[in-house]
Every structure is written in structure tokens, then in C-alpha cells.
Amino acid sequence: MELRHLRYFVALAETGHFGQAAQRLNIVQPALSMQIRDLEEEVGGPLFTRTRQGVLLTAAGEVLLTEARRTLAQAEHARDAARRSLRGEIGRVRVGFAGNAVLSGMLTEALRQFRARFPHAQVAVQEMPPNLQEDALVKGEIDIAYGTVEPLAENRALRCERIGNWPMVVAMAQDHPLAKRARVPLKVLANEQIIAFSSDDGDAGLVHLRAHLGIAVEPAFRVSSTLSVLALAAAGLGVALVPRSVEEIVLPGITYRNVSDAGSAGLLLLSRADESSGAVVAFHTLALEVAQTRSAAALKSRRST
Known part of the structure; x- marks a missing residue:
């Protein structure tokens, strides 16, 4: 039983007519009839009583309608949750930082903007010695690091960018x-x-x-x-x-x-090269934006003086 079978079934149950249901689903009526027939064969009995005016649900059909609506709603919720995760709207970001990141204002500004843009994402921060950050990233204990120590050259699993x-x-x-x-x-x-x-x-x-x-x-x-x-x-x-x-x-x-x-x-931004978490990717992008903005402002200030 596939989700499309349930969508076809619900459309027919709600319209009570093969022609109207096919029109709603944007498919031809014979295709809808075949899908309903396959569904009835799979559950082992009729889900509709055919009449001259259309169709009526059987007792089994009434039971399936309740469960089908619940299943489709859950599937829609799961799809939306996955999309929100990919956009960084939900999820978790764990940030390890050296003290210089706070003093520079870059970490605090990134946290402030991230919370404003993604209020439902979770963020955890912890101060961490720079020499421990590389191992913590590789082991998945943190997702982003503000540090001062570049990762080993042979460690291609990590990405390192100078931001200050x-x-x-x-x-x-x-x-x-x-x-x-x-x-x-x-x-x-x-x-x-x-x-x-x-x-x-x-x-x-x-x-x-x-x-x-x-x-x-x-x-x-x-x-x-x-x-x-x-x-x-x-x-x-x-x-x-x-x-x-x-x-x-x-x-x-x-x-x-x-x-x-x-x-x-220097202040470095460390992250995993193959990061797939939408929230982490969004925070990383925002952290770079903050660093670029502050660097541009500092350069302008020096030129004006």
C-alpha cells in the first residue's frame, strides 16, 4: 500500500464520484478505477459500494478513511519537517569556542542573528581549548568551532576558514x-x-x-x-x-x-567538510557573513582614521 493509493482513496471517499475524484487528482478515470481496485485486492475486500449516482463507503472503507487521513497527515508533517531541517529552521548546532571568539563579538553576533532567523533551532555553546576542537569535530561532539589552531593538513574531513x-x-x-x-x-x-x-x-x-x-x-x-x-x-x-x-x-x-x-x-572557523545538517550549514553560512561584515567595517574604520 503506497501513499498515492491512500490519496486516491480519500479523494474518492470525499467526492463519492469517480469522475470528480479523477478531476481533483488530475488523472484519468480509468487509472483511478484501477488504483482503487488494486487497493481493494490488497486489503482483501470492497471499500466502496457502487451506485448509479457514484460510490458509498463500506464499513471497512469507513475504518480505512480514518486511518488514511491520519497517515497522509503524518506523511505531510514528516515531509515538512525534513524540508525545515534542510533549510536550517529546525535541528541543533553545537558550537565550541575559544575566548577570543566572544571578545571579538563574532560569536555573539552570529548567535543573535541565528536566533532571529531560526527561532526553532537549538544552539548549545561551550568554551573549549583550541587544541581539543579538531578531535571534537571529528568525533561529532561539536558541529562548529571558533578557534586559533589549524587542523592537521592531512585531515581533509575538516574545513578551516580565517575570519579574524x-x-x-x-x-x-x-x-x-x-x-x-x-x-x-x-x-x-x-x-x-x-x-x-x-x-x-x-x-x-x-x-x-x-x-x-x-x-x-x-x-x-x-x-x-x-x-x-x-x-x-x-x-x-x-x-x-x-x-x-x-x-x-x-x-x-x-x-x-x-x-x-x-x-x-587569527581567529578560525572550523567545520566538517561533508556537513549535512541544515541547521549547522545555516549557522556556518551566517558566521561567515558576520565575519565579512565586521572585517569590512573594521577596514573602513582604519581608512577613515
């Missing part, structure tokens, strides 16, 4: 001797207590220090979050190289200074 770039600045206590300078030479930091994130790969500041100084700079402290880095710096326990976007965080006792030759930190 910020100069590095040094965070330190307000009474730190280096705070008297307007700009701090990078080489000076080699003699300081360095505060770094837990992962070498996820800490752009440590990577830049090692690359530009050409020495194996080892941090005095390793912590797991941006706030922890800044808390230690504000307490005078060391200094930290952080992206300029971190300057948005104002803590008691903390100050920031520009650094010569410190390079920059």
Missing part, C-alpha cells in the same frame, strides 16, 4: 615596570615571567615569542582560560601576550601595551 586577525599586545599589572613604556620590545619579554594558556598550540602569544626570539621560551604559568591569564597578570605574577581583542576585558589592576614585532593572532 588581531595584533598581539602584552597584558601586565598596572604597576609593572614595563607599563611605563608606550610600546614594549618583544625581546624584553624573554626576561619576564610568561603566563600562557594550557596548550602550546593554542597559545598564540607563546608561539610568537618562540618564533621571533629564536629561543625556547618556557612559561612560568599555564592556565586554561583568558580570565585566568589576565588574573595572574593583574596580580603581578607575570606578563602575557594576548590578541588585541582581549583589551575589551577590563579588570582591576590590568593594563595593556603594544608590542614591537609581536605578530598577530
